[in-house]
Amino acid sequence: MNNDTFIIGGHEFNSRFILGSGKYSLRLIEAAVKDAGAEIITLAVRRANTKEQENILDFIPEGVTLLPNTSGARTAEEAVRIARLARELGCGDFVKIEIMRDSKYLLPDNQETVRATEILAKEGFVVMPYMYPDLNMARDLVNAGAAAVMPLAAPIGSNKGLATREFIQILIDEIDLPIIVDAGIGRPSQACEAMEMGAAAIMANTALATAGDLPMMAAAFRQAIEAGRKAYLAGLGRVLTRGASASDPLTGFLRD
Amino acid sequence: MENQFLVDSEYLSPAALDRKHRLETDPSSRVDHMEYMPGMERIESDVCTKVLEQMNAYDYTSYTARDVQAALEHETCSVEDFKTLLSPAAEPFLEQMAQRARLETSKHFGNTVYLFTPLYIANYCENYCVYCGFNCYNHINRMKLTMEQIEKEMKVIADSGMEEILILTGESHAQSDVKYIGEACKLARKYFRMVGLEIYPVNTDDYRYLHECGADYVTVFQETYDTVKYEQLHLMGHKRVWPYRFDAQERALRGGMRGVAFSALLGLSDFRKDALASALHVYYLQRKYPYAEMSLSCPRLRPIINNDKINPLDVGEKQLCQILCAYRIFLPFVGITVSSRESAAFRNGIVKIAATKVSAGVSTGIGDHESKYSGKETDGEAGDEQFEIDDNRSLDKMYRDIAGEGLQPVLNDYLYV
Numbered sequence: 243m244n245n246d247t248f249i250i251g252g253h254e255f256n257s258r259f260i261l262g263s264g265k266y267s268l269r270l271i272e273a274a275v276k277d278a279g280a281e282i283i284t285l286a287v288r289r290a291n292t293k294e295q296e297n298i299l300d301f302i303p304e305g306v307t308l309l310p311n312t313s314g315a316r317t318a319e320e321a322v323r324i325a326r327l328a329r330e331l332g333c334g335d336f337v338k339i340e341i342m343r344d345s346k347y348l349l350p351d352n353q354e355t356v357r358a359t360e361i362l363a364k365e366g367f368v369v370m371p372y373m374y375p376d377l378n379m380a381r382d383l384v385n386a387g388a389a390a391v392m393p394l395a396a397p398i399g400s401n402k403g404l405a406t407r408e409f410i411q412i413l414i415d416e417i418d419l420p421i422i423v424d425a426g427i428g429r430p431s432q433a434c435e436a437m438e439m440g441a442a443a444i445m446a447n448t449a450l451a452t453a454g455d456l457p458m459m460a461a462a463f464r465q466a467i468e469a470g471r472k473a474y475l476a477g478l479g480r481v482l483t484r485g486a487s488a489s490d491p492l493t494g495f496l497r498d
Numbered sequence: 499m500e501n502q503f504l505v506d507s508e509y510l511s512p513a514a515l516d517r518k519h520r521l522e523t524d525p526s527s528r529v530d531h532m533e534y535m536p537g538m539e540r541i542e543s544d545v546c547t548k549v550l551e552q553m554n555a556y557d558y559t560s561y562t563a564r565d566v567q568a569a570l571e572h573e574t575c576s577v578e579d580f581k582t583l584l585s586p587a588a589e590p591f592l593e594q595m596a597q598r599a600r601l602e603t604s605k606h607f608g609n610t611v612y613l614f615t616p617l618y619i620a621n622y623c624e625n626y627c628v629y630c631g632f633n634c635y636n637h638i639n640r641m642k643l644t645m646e647q648i649e650k651e652m653k654v655i656a657d658s659g660m661e662e663i664l665i666l667t668g669e670s671h672a673q674s675d676v677k678y679i680g681e682a683c684k685l686a687r688k689y690f691r692m693v694g695l696e697i698y699p700v701n702t703d704d705y706r707y708l709h710e711c712g713a714d715y716v717t718v719f720q721e722t723y724d725t726v727k728y729e730q731l732h733l734m735g736h737k738r739v740w741p742y743r744f745d746a747q748e749r750a751l752r753g754g755m756r757g758v759a760f761s762a763l764l765g766l767s768d769f770r771k772d773a774l775a776s777a778l779h780v781y782y783l784q785r786k787y788p789y790a791e792m793s794l795s796c797p798r799l800r801p802i803i804n805n806d807k808i809n810p811l812d813v814g815e816k817q818l819c820q821i822l823c824a825y826r827i828f829l830p831f832v833g834i835t836v837s838s839r840e841s842a843a844f845r846n847g848i849v850k851i852a853a854t855k856v857s858a859g860v861s862t863g864i865g866d867h868e869s870k871y872s873g874k875e876t877d878g879e880a881g882d883e884q885f886e887i888d889d890n891r892s893l894d895k896m897y898r899d900i901a902g903e904g905l906q907p908v909l910n911d912y913l914y915v
Contacts, residue, residue: 265608267906288913292691293661316789320915327913343789346831399605451608452601 246475248420248442251336251368251389253307257281258437259467260309260422261460262447264289268301270456275303278460284309284338284445287328299331309370311338318357325362337362338392339371348398352379356386363387372424375409380417390419392445395436396426399448403432407439414440430459430466437470501765503628503731505805507637518635521626521733531729531738538742539701539749545782546744552577553723553775561585570594580777580828584770588820595823599852602830609905612833612855613896614662615655616696618864619643619682621881623668625735627721629766631802631884632668634735638803641864641881642673648682654867656689658859658893661910663690664717668884669698669737676704680711687712692912694759698736699746705753714914716750717759718743719797723775724767731766747783757791758783759835764818765799765810773821777828784829793833793855794825800839800885815844819851826852838887842899845889849905858896860887 247254261280263271275283283302287310290299302308310328315321318341325337339362341354355371356379362369368389373379375393383391393410396402404410405426414421420442427433433444444467453459504522506515520527534540558581566588569579582588583595620642623632631638643651655663663686667674679697686693694715695708705716722728725740732738747758760779762772780792796818798810818840825834836845836853838860845856861870864881868874871892891899900907 265604265610267609267901267904286911289908289911291913292910293659295659314913315915323915324913345789345791346784348831401605448605448608452604 246471250370250420253368255281255307255443257464258443258471259433259464260284260424260443260445261450262445263298263302264447265451266456268296268298271298271301272303273457274450274460275306277457277464278450279464280306280460282307282309282336284311284447285333286311286313287324287331287333288314290331290333291327299333307336308333309336309338310334311340311372312358313340313342315339315341315358316343316351316354317341318354318361321354321358322361325358325367326365329367335366336368336370339369350374350394352376355379356382359383359388360386363389370422375406375413377409377412377416380413384417384419388419390422390442391417392422392424394425395423395432396428398425400426401428401449401452402426403428404436410436410441411439430462433463434466434470434473437467438473440474443467501629501799501808501811503805503808505636507635507804509637510635514635518626522628525729528729528733529738531732531740532725533739534742535736535739537701538736538739541702541745541749541752543745543748545748545779545786546741548782549723549744549775549778550725552778553771556581556771556774558585558770561587563587563590566591570598575828577778577781577828580824581774583824583827584773584821586770588824589816592816592820592823595820595827596851599823599826600850602826603852603854606830607854610854610908610911611849611900611905612662612908612911613660613858613893613900614664614692614694614855615660615857615859615893616664616666616862617648617651617655617686617867618666618862618881618884619648619651619679620667620670620674621864621884622670622673623735624670624672625737626733627735627737628731628733629763629799629802629808631804631882636802636804638882639880641879642678643865645681645685647865647878649685651865651867652685652689654871655859658871659897659909660859660893661690662692662694662912664694664696664857665713666696666884667698669735671698671736676700676707680708683708683711683713691910699743699749702749702753705750705755707753709754714755714912715757715759715791716747716755717761717795718746718750719761719763719795720744720776720779721763722767723762723772723779727767744779747779748787751783751787751790757793759793759795759833761795761797763797763799764813764821769813769817769821773824777825780829780832791833792829792831793835794829795835795837796822796825797837797839800887802885803882806886818844819848822848822852838889838891839885840888842889842891846899846903849900850903856896856900858891859893860890862887 310333312321312324396405424445696717866880
């Protein structure tokens with residue numbers, strides 16, 4: 243367990259909890275990072291691109307890796323422009339691609355996401371695409387140069403948990419990149435379950451932002467994620483069997 | 499008791515008075531409000547029919563407390579549930595509605611509240627809308643800012659820290675044409691992160707031009723979706739054409755604008771029907787243009803210069819709160835703006851429930867930001883206000899007050915892409 247790190251784009255991380263920075267008070271960011279034990283924090287480039295006296299960038303503690311996201315992008319081209327702006331703003335080379343053509347559910351557009359991933363990976367970005375969990379698209383993302391794949395568990399902000407459980411499991415089983423479960427995780431137990439399934443990390447924001455005590459919820463998530471990871475490493479059997487199982491043995495006709 | 503909108507100015511000539519009185523008293527002297535005027539673009543759209551059918555069939559007295567309870571239990575709010583939540587039967591459930599609305603707001607927006615300010619650059623108007631301070635028969639100080647004056651105003655506002663601006667004009671094609679507004683947008687992009695427009699409706703090409711000039715969000719208030727009442731209140735001018743106004747948001751989106759805002763002016767007609775129609779206008783357009791950003795406002799009638807008796811009638815604060823909670827539960831993803839027409843106390847309360855955007859440092863007059871922001875007399879002339887505001891808080895004060903409520907004020911969350 244001591245060396246249970248994971249690697250994204252050549253960078254090694256100990257914490258498997260990626261924290262969001264939206265939807266809550268800037269003054270709580272530092273406490274949230276600390277109590278979450280987070281080493282990566284996401285932020286919307288559009289929110290950082292401000293003259294405000296209180297710039298969100300100033301509230302993120304030293305030493306934490308910034309993961310700027312492209313929220314607001316509706317096409318690959320827009321996402322690429324936002325990613326480049328993030329670099330100019332000094333946010334580093336990591337980028338989380340978020341491309342939505344739907345203002346209601348904010349569901350990601352996988353096709354545009356693959357296109358943006360390809361362009362940005364070539365430009366040297368560490369590309370972490372947010373996607374709807376589709377195996378074919380995930381393979382395309384791998385080929386496009388993604389550094390991780392971030393499937394959604396449920397609609398963003400919904401706190402509904404692992405609504406796409408089966409499909410995330412397929413990605414975990416088939417894709418040779420870290421699978422980071424993003425969006426929809428509403429409570430620590432759901433984060434724990436995703437980690438037991440073999441997810442590499444969890445990204446959460448709304449679940450914390452809407453909690454009564456944000457730093458305490460950050461700590462709860464941290465513990466749940468660590469517990470789930472330990473269970474996975476300890477060799478927990480699959481809780482659900484996947485695929486069909488016939489009630490009568492198919493081989494029952496065989497005679498010795 | 500109905501509002502008494504009609505006021506005769508002593509400055510009007512006998513001929514003008516005669517024309518005004520004829521418009522007011524003789525419907526046959528008014529043009530057909532459902533007929534497009536020359537030059538107005540007509541687009542193919544079924545949104546209007548859908549909204550009007552629902553609104554006309556809406557009998558809000560038919561709902562019961564049981565319907566309201568059921569609506570509040572449903573995980574997603576259907577159109578029928580929304581109608582229930584807008585009905586009088588839901589009034590006793592206001593606290594439960596507020597709790598639910600707050601939950602939905604926090605899921606989609608967390609605890610953030612966006613701040614913006616309007617900038618009126620001209621108050622000339624060719625319309626006769628009887629409740630509006632800018633109407634062409636109202637005797638007020640008219641003014642149109644030059645580009646130098648606009649830039650000066652923008653500097654004052656930008657210096658206060660504001661990053662989002664909403665540019666407004668009266669509805670005069672002659673005095674404030676599209677080119678003039680476009681130039682103002684170009685200036686605004688120098689000083690602000692986001693530029694919105696609230697001007698007379700224009701054709702798709704003009705929206706495209708204004709978008710290229712830097713505007714990215716268009717607000718058009720339909721005032722009332724009750725076409726008969728609309729006809730009785732908007733007696734003259736381009737604004738009289740109801741359907742052209744209705745399709746404005748759709749033309750704006752086709753012209754490339756990123757987002758559009760909607761509202762009825764509550765108190766003009768049956769507010770429950772108008773609230774239903776406003777939200778359905780958003781709902782159906784969102785289904786057609788799913789990538790567009792949408793927001794709703796909720797203005798109530800306010801007193802104007804030369805008529806301080808105008809008021810929102812039966813739309814009290816409780817009714818307004820009910821409407822906003824219902825909007826939020828039905829359309830959890832849309833922005834909801836509450837303007838300075840409302841009191842500081844109301845705005846402080848509603849941002850914790852449903853509103854996501856409030857204005858600060860507001861003037862609805864023309865060219866008076868420096869004097870209003872600094873408190874000192876300036877030599878420049880100023881044009882009169884469109885209506886009286888209630889909440890006079892500056893950006894600094896608003897920022898502190900919002901933060902004091904445990905919320906996070908946000909000055910910019912917008913990117914031109």
